[in-house]
Amino acid sequence: MQIEVTGKPVELADGATCADALEQGLSKKQFKKVVAAKCGEALLDMSTTVPTTCSTIEPVFAESEEGLAIIRHSAAHLMAEAVKKLFPSAKVTIGPAIQDGFYYDFDYERPFTPEDLEAIEKEMLSSVGANKPFVRSTMSKDEAKKFFSEKGEDYKPEIMDDLGVDEFSIYTQGEFTDLCRGPHVARTGMIKAFKLLSVAGAYWRGDEKNKQLQRIYGTAWQDPKALKKHLFRLEEAKKRDHRKLGKQLDLFSFNDEVGPGMPLWHPKGMLLRTILEDFERKEHLKRGYDLVQGPLILKREMWEKSGHYENYRENMYFTEIDDQAYGIKPMNCLAHMMIYKRKIMSYRDLPQRYFELGVVHRHEKSGVLHGLMRVRTFTQDDAHLICRPDQISSEILDLIKFYQDIYSLFNYEFDVELSTRPEKSIGSDEDWDVSTEALREALNESGMEYAINEGDGAFYGPKIDFHLRDSIGRSWQCGTIQVDFTLPERFDIVYVGEDGERHRPVMIHRAMLGSIERFIGVLTEHCAGAYPVWLAPEQARLLNVTDAQLDFVNKAKALFAAKGIRIESDTRNEKLGYKIREAQVEKIPYMLVIGDKEVEAGCVNIRSRDGEDPGMVPLEEAAQMILDAAKAPFETGGMSYSFSG
Incomplete structure (x- = not known):
């Protein structure tokens, strides 16, 4: 052969x-x-x-994406073997590979402790040293059900029933056997670098009505060097956790009395997002967008007509007014179509570009809520471009350039995906083909590399997704561009063509930063809370040495504020070193120290957040230095965040 x-x-x-x-x-x-x-x-x-x-x-x-997934899934089996050996009454459920690691869900009578994880990891290392083979075999459904039932593994038969096949592959290493498609590494000794990370609760099948299990998370890599690098990044991520920094910088909080997934924005946090939102408005106006706003709730019939009620209602909230059902909007597109329909549009009027910082609500399960990254109420930088079919490509190309400009401002690199028609969708095959091809052609013309994500489009159209890579290498999906022929058809929006006849336009849905809440969370971790000067809610802080400088502090504060600098003063009766350390913890870009010498010279002594120390600088010169720093990102087109390691 x-x-x-x-x-x-x-x-x-x-x-x-x-x-x-x-x-x-x-x-x-x-x-x-x-x-x-x-x-x-x-x-x-x-x-x-x-x-x-x-x-x-x-x-x-081993170092390939597929290879790492195989190593990680094999490590999950290795962990399950160790758990069963140390805790024989634990029942195993599922244990997949995930991004950067793996997990396994167990049904056990008590919570696993950190000491348990150490023991499990030690047992896994013993199994690696034994270099046991992973052996594949097959069983009929009846044989497999009997085999696992006799072992007391009650969850496996339910999994088999759902798979709808009559024969199953089984993998065994040592004394542990599990239902699995595979493949696996050849021997346990090939799992060279792993670490157990944490334990969390997880409902069986992700349903809150089912029993809560214990999920042990771990990570596995092709070699110890790669593992060490990843663990360093995890430690760095802990330091940058936006939930911790949000409290430290006094930006936002969550309160159980208010409700889970509902952020409360404190004064500094609200100022931060206002600066970001104002920046977005200006950038959109420069590019020919009109600012609009729709209501928070719309009649249920609107959502039925659009297809959201059928395809998205499990993520929506509903209410009733005067015996009329309303849906609280999870997105802004329907109101934008109604704004378009206020008058007859000519082909000369297109494209119409509507931009809204729209507050939306989505019913996320409590188990997936995570700080600002996953909330139930958020503001989306939503825009809808209603254009002629012959304008689709040029509009998408303009959007791609817009996204590139804005992402580079925050020093983000990004990856791009083209997502195609999902199984649950609306619209004709022809419209989906035209939409998908329009996105594909625009991406090809832009020269960007992109991956195809089969079956992950929106229910009404294909989309381009932008995944931002932060300063420690993590990926966050933020921007999206979606082409939609279906909603214009369902809501009968038209334009009068050059021939005097009515024609159907195309709607392009797009969000650039996406959720403002999520983007602030991502940006906070990207820059470790040290926001660029233009965005920092407090750009400078005046620090006096004694009360003798209070009059000069007030004079300096008024001068800086009059020039548009966001400045505060700390005149508490505390030691200067304490006030400096506190300002550093709060990531204030500039600390302006005023003592007797500074008063006499009409200066401030500048200490910058990044360690630069220009020393004594006259007030006017110091103000200009801060103003120049605040303008720098717009002039240079980028900002630099980095970490060592």
Whole structure:
């Protein structure tokens, strides 16, 4: 039997495994890094006999995305084996690989402790040292149900019923056996770098009505160096946690009496978001957008007509007024269409670009709420572009350029995805094809690289998603562009063409920062709370040494404020060192110290947040220095955030 391995012909004996094929086709150094094989789109265990239908075998290397997922899923099985050995009465449920790691959900009578995690990790290391093979076998549904039921694993039969197949693959390492599609690494010794991280509650099947299980999270990597780098990033992420910084900087809070997922914005936090929102308004006005605003609630019939009621109602809130049902808006598009319909539009009037910082509400499950990153009420920088079909490409290209300009201002790099029609959707195949192709053509013309995310479009149209990469390498989906033929059809919006006839326009839905709340959370972690000077709610703080300087402090504060600088003064009867440290903790860009020498010279002594110390500077010069720093991002097109390591 002849087969190709990475383009190289290899002769195999009957019954040869994928490992046999790859060992012949790769160098020894390459072969050591392989964790699985690939035939077409199918991932195979190394021990799998090469299928007779397979003409080409490709290696799956440990450092690849697919390779890491296999290592992490294998580590989840390794963890489950350790848990079952140490806590025999624990019942196992599911244990998938996730981004950067893995988890396994267990049903156990008491909470797992940090000491338990240490013991589990120690047992996992013992299993790695034993270098046990992962062995695949198959069972019929009846055999598998009997096998797991006899072991007291009550959750497995339910999983099997849902899968709707008659035969299941089973993996065993040591004394542990689990239902699994695979593939896995060949032996436990190949799981070289892992760490258990935390325990959290998780409802079975994600349903709050079901029993709460315990989810143990871990991470696994191809080698100890990669693990060490990731653990460093996790520690850095803890320091940057926007929930911690939000409290430290006195920006926002949550209160159980108000309700989960409902942020309360404190004065400094509200000023921060107002500055950001005003910036967005100005940028949109410069680009030909009109500012609009729709109501917070609309009649339920509107949501039924749009398809939201059928496809999105589990995420919506509803109320009743005068025996009429209303839906609290989860998005702003319907009101924008009604604004468009206020008069007959000509082809010369298009495109119409409507921008709204619209407050929306979405019913998120309590288990997924997370600070500002996942809330139930938020403000979306929503815009809808209603255009002629021949304007779609140019409008999308303009949007892409707009996004690039704004993201670069915050020093974000980003990845792009094109998401196609989901299973649950509305509209004709023809409209979906035209919409998808328009997005694809615009992306190709922009020259940006992008990935295809099959089946993840909005229910009314395909979309481009922008995933921002922050300063410690994490990815956050913020911007989106969606092309929609369906809602204009359902709401009968038209324009009068050059031929005098009525024609159907296209609606482009777009959000650039997305949720303002979420973007502030992401930005807070991106810059560790040290906002750029133009955005900082407090740009400078005056610090006196003694009460003898109070009059000069007030004079200086009035001068700086008159020039538009956001400045406060700390004149408490505290030691100067204490006041400086407090300002540093609060990430104030400039600390302006005033003692007797400064009063005599008409100066302030400047200490900057980043460690620069210009020393004594006259008031006017100091004010100009701060104003220049606040303008710098707009002039240079970028800001720099970094961390060492």
